Amino acid sequence: MSRRKLGALMIVQKYGGIAMKDETTRKKCIEHIKSGIQKHEKVVIVVSAIGRKGDPYATDTLLNLSKAFDADKVARDLIASCGELIAAAVLSAELNSFNINTTVLHGKRAGILTTGEYGDAEIVHLDPSEINAYLKEMDCIIIPGFQGVNTKGNVMTLGRGGSDLTAVALAAALNATHTEFYKDVPGVMTGDPRLTKESKKIDVLTVDEFLLLLNTVNPIIQKRAALYAKLKAMPLYVRGIAGTEDGTWIIP
Structure with missing residues (x-):
């Protein structure tokens, strides 16, 4: 199922809120990341906010910090994006503590240009040049999911489950072999x-x-992400965080 023809092999791994919820589960993530680097040379990681509703850094929790967000869509998307930034920072620090050299690219540096409605934006362009530049220096890059920036530089979020779309879109733009969930x-x-x-x-x-x-109501991945994968002929691989057993391949 190889797609990447030039340079190093590369995959995109997406870790959701359950995978990121505490230090114990994040150690499982780190083991999968190490394995990914060994097998595929380069790994781009997309993360969701830590935990689920009720947890301190989950998206729904952040949105409930103020009722004023109901009337301010720009500020609402900005606060909504913070859970993924926190998750990315935590995982980056923990990876570095395990001697896996990595960095976080977010905002304009992630290269994801969006348009449309705040809270349900569409990706209109993805420039992977900065990600590719960093991949020449290190084997692992972290991108906060669920978000992009518009032409004004404002953060826009990609709708419920939007980190899945981030992962598939990045994989297509980077010509990854596949996307792992x-x-x-x-x-x-x-x-x-x-x-x-x-x-x-x-x-x-x-x-x-x-x-x-x-x-x-709760699909295993966002349907928009699966439709994007179909459009780009991107193989998907859904597997469990807890072990190393084979998962499910979704093929074009």
């Missing part, structure tokens, strides 16, 4: 394992088969 389940399942013990992991899906599974 780390979850609290071992892959795409035949049913919700919390509701039925008979649920089994699916090994391979086409992107069209996968899209049919995303018409739920």
